[in-house]
Amino acid sequence: MAKAFGIVTSCSGRKVKGMTDYRPVGAFNFLGRFRVIDFAISNLSNSGIEDLQVFLSDNPRALANHVGDGRAHNLNAKRGGIEILFSEPNTLNPVYNTNVRAFMENLVAIKRKTQEYVVISSSSAVFTAHYDELLDAHAAEGNDVTLLYHKVTEADKKYGTCSLIDLVGDKVTGIRPNMLEESDANVFMDSYILKKDLLVELIEEATDISSKYTLADMINAKLGELKVVGVEHTGYYAPIIDLQAYYDANMALLDPKETAALFTEEWPIYTRMTDSWPTQFYEEADVTDSYVCNSGTINGKVSGSVIGRGVHIAKGAEIKNCIILSYVEIGEGAYLENQIVDRYAKISAGVKLVAEADDPGYIRYRDKI
Amino acid sequence: MAKAFGIVTSCSGRKVKGMTDYRPVGAFNFLGRFRVIDFAISNLSNSGIEDLQVFLSDNPRALANHVGDGRAHNLNAKRGGIEILFSEPNTLNPVYNTNVRAFMENLVAIKRKTQEYVVISSSSAVFTAHYDELLDAHAAEGNDVTLLYHKVTEADKKYGTCSLIDLVGDKVTGIRPNMLEESDANVFMDSYILKKDLLVELIEEATDISSKYTLADMINAKLGELKVVGVEHTGYYAPIIDLQAYYDANMALLDPKETAALFTEEWPIYTRMTDSWPTQFYEEADVTDSYVCNSGTINGKVSGSVIGRGVHIAKGAEIKNCIILSYVEIGEGAYLENQIVDRYAKISAGVKLVAEADDPGYIRYRDKI
Amino acid sequence: MKRNEMLAMILAGGRGSRLHDLTNKVAKPAVSYGGKYRIVDFPLSNCANSGVNVVGVLTQYESVLLNSYVAKGETWGLDTKDAGVYVLTPRERADAGLDVYRGTADAITENIDFIDSYNPENLLILSGDHIYKMNYAKMLQYHKEQNAAATIAVMPVTMEEATRFGIMITDENNRITDFEEKPAHPRSTLASMGIYIFDWPKLRELLMTDKDDPNSDHDFGKNIIPTLLANNEKLVAYKFEGYWKDVGTIDSLWEANMDLLKDDNELNLDDPTWKIYTGDTTVLPAYIGPNANINTAYIPQGSHIDGEVDSSVIFTGATVGKGAKIVDSVLMKDVVVEEGAVVTRALVADGVKIGKGAVVGSADSKEILLVAEDVKGVE
């Protein structure tokens, strides 16, 4: 039995223009065939952490059915699996939708776990992390809390809603909101390693102090008492904090080198299988520099794009630097540039939609244009 | 592919003293090892209806994890499985928590189904029904709607929140609330068979008419236009409408004849397996006339009771006509009569709790007495 | 379908010698098809979709790959309670020596104890190397309505094709009155598809007699069907219309792949109500590189194309390098075609590597070239 269980948190209240009206960030389609939460769950599963609690909040349907009991993500049903936990979004005042509140509502389920440690990961960022090694180091070094961070150079422009971490050596000296004031910074990845009993203590104490306290706030308040260590994460890291971040995160992976770094054979990213069939390319198809999922038909021009499952692109249509989500239909001669087209949308023949790469357009779920 | 899909409805807003504070009725433990919803799902599964939508509302955790993707209930994952759908309980005014509202919130998911027919069953009643045969008859006779009803003789005392059906021959002439005015009546079992397209029409029309309309209200309003047929259900039927009904439904099955009628070899009731071990009976155990689940230890006296999984009964304790839910501990010399003891409760040594069979006592989840 | 109504047995056969080197390492039913499938996925998916939940797969030549592939009944949803896919190989029995199957009927006889353990009313016999979609539940319904001892699926063919098939002669009620194997002058154009439903108790009795008959080939076509006819049992033909292909040769396997490129392709793998299931893998979407030039093609996830592809079927994990050209060809699983290589009218076997600039196959070859071993580059 592994010595840790995992918690995958939701990001209740995070808004990504249009898209979060229909599902939480964890359920966003990523690179055509994945969902953002697949990365968090696969990281834990590949690390041998087989017993997971997945927190759901707003619009839980898509995620509840996607993660199921954990089989799709290679979790051994006997040694663990996925337990889905719900927290009710406080619609009156979103400031109270903290992760501490979600934990508190499910404290009995957390307390019932028999593993000594817990690894907490966010469902709304794309990255890989070897928690098995991090956990061993955490235990060996006698840390109270290990936090993951990623060094960035554009903290003044991106990562707006992320927290930043201050460090002296590897010791965390502060966790604070990103005020967009500095460019070089350590972005906190919302990943924690700590003992289960400490987590329970922190949750209970945070609840006593303030209903607005998050787990990070609580740890920040305890930096004097606890040994809190930051570990730098390197490689691909994309927190999906807004539509631009979502667009950029997909587009970055059209570079085969980035893809090769994120998707390696010994660290598979699991997702739910759909029994799809290969995509049919017709005579007038002209596809370059793109990812194309199964079950589609393509008879138009596609470049620099991610084409989801079951997408139909008619003759003469052109798709340039777009993310086309599943089951979208693109009519003859339509022209799309720098667009994110949500599931089941229909773009009529001849429609022209152009945006800039630094402000991509968004076509709503099931929209007809 | 089966010609029908199934919908298992929740009973949002139904209150069963104490117990519904922690889970919806469908998640209630039944006869020690089942949950009430197992009957609805197994009826559909055994009828070859393999593609189910299960509606969840208040406290969805227990049911979401119990039903999972349908594997536990023998649903073929490729031909169907379980899709979990959520409806947000309207906490401000429970009168709006109708099944129509839950359907409306998930209308896209219902419309997406390709089967011609839909069978709707309630998750909060214990009974068996052969929907395969009912569906064949429904189609052969050209009915618009088939409703299941059960003839009862105590409608003035029990079945308070159920609807009653009026019939001329097998034609339904009215669906109305039970005003506890007549003893002999036809209790509507909240089971429907109809075409999917008709269901969608009725939902949309009901929404237009009144936010308080239920599907049964809508069908009642259309009795003039539609061929609505009632089919009598015989055998065991127990809608779990209050604590007394829950208690009686369990106790009735201590009669082996009732059990044999409900549980037959060709109509298995599936539930989630837990890898439990046999129960250990010690030297001073004295058990009669009871059902005993696995993983427990018994060293006391038990009669006329249902003992759940992992229950420990110490020396000298006596349990008479009780329902003891999972993981309860009963201390030495305790005496319980006509009690329902909820999960994880601890009854200390020597405690004496006595109630009457027509007003059983209830010990709360995780309570210590 | 009720629990014991029908059990299926797939005759997955031997080494498939007509498929030459393709079956050196994998048994024939495990051969790849259609971009991401294996041949055996078709009868297994048909069973799953038809509600036939227990399937025995009979194979003489045991391959680790076929066994471990087929044993995961979950792939086709055949892992519910009372369901399962079981690989049945020749084995030691208490009352007999070790024996390999002597014929198609013998393969069933040798596994009577397996069949008996399910006590089915009917037995469905299938072949492991046909590509088609068929609802066996409808065939069973016909079999029961006709109260037949055996029902044989037949397909109308041309008079010319009829000379290459087992041909069923029927009366106006579809009752089979006679049977001819590859007749020079066919009396009917209804070809047997090698798909049978037998009344199991009747078949069982017949098999027990046939077993000890020294003159029998222990074959369904040669012995069992003629005996049933001779015994005046009711045999009926069940007419199938739709796509059906025996992929027992390289040419027919290539053709069956090419059929998928046709706009009006009858096989219709993109029917969500009758999916073909297969062992799926966690791979990326197809990556189409900056130099790609794809015209008519069938391309699955997990492939990597940076060259020219025309009228070809590409399989999961296949790579086409920059400047490479694939025409009228089939690249099976994990094939690598390096930069500048040209592949024409060829079927390239799983995992084969075609080196830089190599030229393989030709546009005017009569037969399709099978490439089963790595081809060196020409630098």
Add this chain to the structure above:
Amino acid sequence: MKRNEMLAMILAGGRGSRLHDLTNKVAKPAVSYGGKYRIVDFPLSNCANSGVNVVGVLTQYESVLLNSYVAKGETWGLDTKDAGVYVLTPRERADAGLDVYRGTADAITENIDFIDSYNPENLLILSGDHIYKMNYAKMLQYHKEQNAAATIAVMPVTMEEATRFGIMITDENNRITDFEEKPAHPRSTLASMGIYIFDWPKLRELLMTDKDDPNSDHDFGKNIIPTLLANNEKLVAYKFEGYWKDVGTIDSLWEANMDLLKDDNELNLDDPTWKIYTGDTTVLPAYIGPNANINTAYIPQGSHIDGEVDSSVIFTGATVGKGAKIVDSVLMKDVVVEEGAVVTRALVADGVKIGKGAVVGSADSKEILLVAEDVKGVE
């Protein structure tokens, strides 16, 4: 555990002749134990809990029951990707005739292609008829720390018991210096449990040599271990403490069941952190009737008791009628003891029916009575 770190092979062996009639219909590993389990559940659950995800089950005598039972890897959670339980029977190979396994080592040799397909670093050899709980991951860790060619699990026994086991003589660092099979005058009390971890490349080489040695019995104990010792390879003993029982005889199988009734029973099946998994069934809770009188007993769901039960283990589906009396006995799956019958010091095999008023077994018999056939009532 990493993917290729260790593969397990369970030697499920032959008909288990010492278990007499109990194994007439089921292979020994499929024999019932402990109210709801089968013997093979123990090594398989140990593998699952230890993170050993691929398990081959080697059986000479193929039984439909064992095969279909073991093939459902889901039972033990061994159905994730890259995981699986595979039944391996003697089979036709391209380069050899049909052969049954000649010895324990030969059974491995014959399945080298299966093992090679996983390319494991280490091979875990287990027996299919031992009842115990053990974390093989810890044993592997020890094996790796010691950098051993082979690690053998041993258990301290009394000097008297030592004469009935294979005994390992070790130095102060647990390195095995000598090995004796059932010594008359034991030089050590460390008994081999028949559980080995081998460095796979080393073992593979040895097996290839042993295979063609006409003087070899192709047995791990008789040939492979002595050869390793002779070659001066590093063999270490891994000490196990806890419950372990070989259930190869009726008496030991009965005893192992009776052990479960002890309050301080070491096997501890009720440990939620090391569960033993088994093919579970949808049955009702145990029904205890109005006339029941149960004292010390182990009773699972799906049983039906209306008589007297004292110091006995009852299995799923077993029925004890009104007035019947079961003392110091084991009633296996689906046994029916009718009204008024008395069963004492007996082990009643799966499905056996003991008629009304019959008296079976006696309190002062030396050996445990095996009841493998129905017993008529005495009306």
